[in-house]
Amino acid sequence: MKILVPVKRVVDYNVKVRVKADQSGMDLANVKMSMNPFDEIAVEEAVRLKEKSVVTEVIAVSCGVTQCQETLRTAMAIGADRAILVETAEELQPLAVAKLLKALMDKEQPGLVILGKQAIDDDCNQTGQMLAALADLPQGTFASKVEVVDGKVNVSREVDGGLEVLSLSLPAIVTTDLRLNEPRYVTLPNIMKAKKKQMDIVKPEDLGVDVSPRLKTLKVSEPPKRGAGIKVADVAALVDKLKNEAKVI
Amino acid sequence: MTALVIAEHDNASIKGATLNTVTAAAACGGDVHVLVAGHNAGAAATQAAQIAGVSKVIHADGEGFAHGLAENIAAQVLAIASNYSHILFPATAGGKNVAPRVAAKLDVAQISDITKVVSADTFERPIYAGNAIATVQSADATKVITVRTTGFDAAGQGGSAAVETVAAASGNGKSVYLGSEIAKNDRPELTAAKIIVSGGRALGSSEKFSEVMTPLADKLGAAIGASRAAVDAGYAPNDLQVGQTGKIVAPQLYIAAGISGAIQHLAGMKDSKVIVAINKDPEAPIFSVADYGLEADLFTAVPELVSKL
Numbered sequence: 001m002k003i004l005v006p007v008k009r010v011v012d013y014n015v016k017v018r019v020k021a022d023q024s025g026m027d028l029a030n031v032k033m034s035m036n037p038f039d040e041i042a043v044e045e046a047v048r049l050k051e052k053s054v055v056t057e058v059i060a061v062s063c064g065v066t067q068c069q070e071t072l073r074t075a076m077a078i079g080a081d082r083a084i085l086v087e088t089a090e091e092l093q094p095l096a097v098a099k100l101l102k103a104l105m106d107k108e109q110p111g112l113v114i115l116g117k118q119a120i121d122d123d124c125n126q127t128g129q130m131l132a133a134l135a136d137l138p139q140g141t142f143a144s145k146v147e148v149v150d151g152k153v154n155v156s157r158e159v160d161g162g163l164e165v166l167s168l169s170l171p172a173i174v175t176t177d178l179r180l181n182e183p184r185y186v187t188l189p190n191i192m193k194a195k196k197k198q199m200d201i202v203k204p205e206d207l208g209v210d211v212s213p214r215l216k217t218l219k220v221s222e223p224p225k226r227g228a229g230i231k232v233a234d235v236a237a238l239v240d241k242l243k244n245e246a247k248v249i
Numbered sequence: 250m251t252a253l254v255i256a257e258h259d260n261a262s263i264k265g266a267t268l269n270t271v272t273a274a275a276a277c278g279g280d281v282h283v284l285v286a287g288h289n290a291g292a293a294a295t296q297a298a299q300i301a302g303v304s305k306v307i308h309a310d311g312e313g314f315a316h317g318l319a320e321n322i323a324a325q326v327l328a329i330a331s332n333y334s335h336i337l338f339p340a341t342a343g344g345k346n347v348a349p350r351v352a353a354k355l356d357v358a359q360i361s362d363i364t365k366v367v368s369a370d371t372f373e374r375p376i377y378a379g380n381a382i383a384t385v386q387s388a389d390a391t392k393v394i395t396v397r398t399t400g401f402d403a404a405g406q407g408g409s410a411a412v413e414t415v416a417a418a419s420g421n422g423k424s425v426y427l428g429s430e431i432a433k434n435d436r437p438e439l440t441a442a443k444i445i446v447s448g449g450r451a452l453g454s455s456e457k458f459s460e461v462m463t464p465l466a467d468k469l470g471a472a473i474g475a476s477r478a479a480v481d482a483g484y485a486p487n488d489l490q491v492g493q494t495g496k497i498v499a500p501q502l503y504i505a506a507g508i509s510g511a512i513q514h515l516a517g518m519k520d521s522k523v524i525v526a527i528n529k530d531p532e533a534p535i536f537s538v539a540d541y542g543l544e545a546d547l548f549t550a551v552p553e554l555v556s557k558l
Contacts, residue, residue: 013513018380026377094359095356095357095359118494120378123362123377123493125345125349125361129319129347129353130350138421141319142346158488159488160342160440160496162486164428166318167425167427168424177494214387215385216387218384219384220376221382222381223380226519226524229524229536229539229541230542231542231543231544232542234545235553235557236557239554239558241541242502242525246502246541248444
């Protein structure tokens with residue numbers, strides 16, 4: 001079976017981003033961009049399933065601006081076989097992405113879709129679940145273990161309080177949690193090979209999807225700053241401060 | 250205009266996150282109804298009826314709801330969704346799992362992790378690991394929302410809502426619950442605790458983690474948290490992770506021992522009232538958000554702290 005892996009180009013997780021002075025958004029000019037960390041885990045898992053001969057083809061997909069091609073090349077350097085870019089300059093919200101992915105699923109008929117659980121820029125945690133709903137497929141979110149057995153996929157999920165295991169009939173949608181795997185580093189030869197792999201570029205109109213945003217961002221502001229703290233000399237001083245100044249114990 | 254809150258419960262009792270969500274729902278204006286979808290969840294429904302500000306409890310009982318499978322719960326919410334202008338879930342693992350499914354079926358955007366209700370259609374939510382607050386406006390007929398519980402006070406007791414029983418909807422039957430491993434825990438729940446003591450990679454091993462952190466937690470009646478580094482290294486179970494992708498907490502007192510304070514960790518705890526950092530690295534970023542910083546080796550400082558409390 002084929003496996004579809006959506007990946008998102010986001011601000012690198014190490015970058016401390018700032019709000020623009022006019023509160024219209026984040027200042028992303030000349031900021032390092034990378035693949036969303038959860039999506040790297042998704043690509044890694046897909047490639048491992050291919051290495052176990054559970055899947056035959058890994059297709060990476062990204063939706064967004066032209067530069068998302070770099071993200072897709074990274075996915076192919078990890079081991080994806082080919083890539084599809086849905087190119088648009090429009091701001092894409094999770095519902096729009098889910099609809100685009102649904103349209104691609106109809107075309108490609110993958111047996112499994114693995115997404116990251118959330119993107120570290122909008123922190124939404126929605127796209128996988130929305131895709132599952134639109135395609136009327138079962139979902140295994142926040143996965144820390146994925147096993148394909150007899151036409152089903154067993155997913156261990158990280159839930160509040162521990163783990164739970166679900167069995168989903170295929171096709172299914174899975175979203176990755178941090179502990180699913182440790183993504184491999186891409187090697188130079190694989191980066192070179194990835195340049196030769198096939199990348200198709202389509203537009204949302206080709207897929208018949210209206211991607212106009214549903215939520216309007218009125219403003220983006222700085223979170224309230226914490227007042228500067230103090231350093232205490234020793235444990236006794238700390239206990240005294242907590243008891244008498246902060247009065248929290 | 251009526252808001253529907255999807256209760257988080259374990260069939261026997263309502264979980265705390267539901268109470269914060271009721272407060273957020275009330276802020277949207279209009280009546281607040283609560284849906285208790287569960288298996289033999291009569292006790293939880295009765296408890297939901299006693300939450301102040303709730304005017305009706307809808308109780309749907311079916312075997313399919315026993316483990317909160319997203320497909321089944323979403324089908325139940327959709328069965329009654331047309332009566333509501335707002336549908337709110339707590340932003341817990343359960344709520345995050347179901348809410349987007351409901352929103353997509355209704356063909357509306359979902360608004361994640363709101364921290365403030367500005368008006369019935371405008372909400373504040375943190376983005377970029379809490380480094381910015383976005384104010385968003387929804388033009389959709391139904392607002393499907395998850396609520397960051399630390400952003401809202403818990404609703405009180407003293408309500409007397411009527412409990413209405415409805416027929417259980419069924420999902421698509423494509424997912425089956427096989428089992429779970431829920432960690433036994435006698436401590437306060439992490440997201441609801443007044444005091445949290447949290448350990449990082451500096452603890453070095455899971456034995457040291459429990460040896461050093463447990464006495465402090467016991468002494469303070471605190472919940473134990475951990476940084477991602479400590480969880481990844483296997484020092485603590487992953488449901489203790491505090492941060493952007495773990496739990497978001499805002500206790501009265503947060504004690505971070507041996508945690509450097511990466512952006513992703515700060516995202517989960519920087520709304521705590523008082524933050525104490527114990528770290529031997531004077532340059533650790535955690536000191537920039539700590540109200541009280543103690544530059545010391547945690548292996549001597551934490552036991553000393555326990556003895557002085």
